[in-house]
Amino acid sequence: MGRAEARSMGWKAEIEEIHRRRRLAEACGGPEAVARHHAGGKLTVRERIARVLDAASFREVGKLAGRGTYDANGALVKFEPAPYVMGIGRINGRPVAIGGEDYTIRAGTGFGSDRRKGGQGGFVEDLAYEYRIPLINLVDGTGGTVNTAKRKGYTVVPGYGQDGFERSVDLMEIVPVVSAVMGTVAGGPSARALLCHWSIMVRGQSQLFAAGPPVVERAFGMPITKEELGGAKIAADTAGTIDNVAESEEDCFEQIRRFLSYMPQNVWELPPEAPCNDAVDRCEDALADIVPRSSRQAYNMKKLVEMVADRDSIFEVQPAFGRAVITCLARMNGKVVGIIANNPMFGGIMDYKAARKQAHFVELCDMFNIPLVFFADIPGFLIGPESEANAMLREGVRARYVGLQVSVPVFTVIVRKCYGMAGGGVIDRRGLNFKIAWPSAEWGSLPLEGGVKAAYKREIENAPDPAQREREIEEELRRLASPFRTAEAFAVEDLIDPRETRPYLIHFIDALQARLKAQLGPRRKGGVRP
């Protein structure tokens, strides 16, 4: 080609080459690998990203990264895209950084570029960090491969190079990070899946473990399926390692969008307010008698919370783990609140799982300036040898410790029981110490039953009729335990008609927004602990 001819063509050839290479990248691991992936009922990472984000809002970065093979003339004959797709897009109109492994290319294992394209550190995390926007990780990889040693010629200390999780930790203190476990995830990506503020997996499709069945079988001689080792029943329902479970990929994407709808873009912004189509002064009559008169009887706490919060605004976090406590994001007059409610259907007693769940949720809400509302019906910590062996005290005290570090306002609605060390954990001792009680409320350092015998042991034993004396003392103390006496002493700030709970709370939640605005910014180094 003559110089004049080349000049007249401009950059057409190169521009066409860019478009050709983009098409090659869009083919993922090729038609066969994609068909195999689809046959397993899974979407490709590109399809996933398109569905999580607002329609046509994805702007990919690094689409040309990969491994090219060239012929003797320097023409590209083969191209394997990097097994990670990433970029920015929008969710409900707001920008987010998003990325995920491409399982159709060598099962999403790293491809060893100078700068990490994958999810463990690298560009997509830096993007979320520098722009202060949420990050979504669609995790579908199995981590390192022993092949790396062959390529490098030496082995490396863990945390070497670009995948040491430093940036992942930085993100935990400034922007919301969501992890979705989309397939079988082990090794580095399994850790990455946990370095987030909220995580989700798909039932029957996602599994998560430190090491998969072949490694476990080799170590313990125990054959086990991947679903038995790290399916939703273990990873989410039993261990609480992953927060929520979706029934399908579509459900998973919907839940990601829903979770982020409660989150600010970063810690320097308030959570987004939504229009409220529910009457602010809605007073549900059913609240007046939802709590049974017998304190032994359970009732539906979820229904109670639904009657107080804005209609259809509740999103439960960790619904299947630590079920003695319900933790949910919700709205009151359109403003985001974090609700923590003891669940009498599970005894309401705080076990080590419920304590861990509560502490994590409190930390999450505090970091993103979401005020907390407790609905308390808590008889105490779960006692007994098994509970002690599970470190009930450590988890319980940790929940209380976290509660004492919050900067967001906390309300306590004492619905029924509020006893002991666990009861102390639902109260805003650092702040306004604002507690409102229902007429069904009762409180103390421990419940009367049992407590009387312990405190008045000698007096009861020395009485002519010990059983009679015990009943008398119990009756005397029960009269003193009336919530009206505590309200008279202003030792509880208000005693309210349960039907007024919604308008009462909304008055204060509306009023505290100025306070939230005045304290924006990072809370503490490290942010929310995984």
Place this chain on the structure above:
Amino acid sequence: MAMIEVKSEITGTVWQVKKRPGESVEEGDTLIVIESMKMEIPVITEDAGVVKEVRVKEKDPVAEGEVVAVIEG
């Protein structure tokens, strides 16, 4: 007609059996009451139908996730 297994969500002891085989039930009805941690915890059916089978009797221990009744609905 489907057979629906109703499970206890909590470990405890059967305190009361409220519905017997052959009885019709509505969604939200209490089938069995479990006593656990000094609380009466109802086992509720989420489906209407007819009780086909009650697998526990009073004072039986039950484990979390154990099927306590079967409803045909």
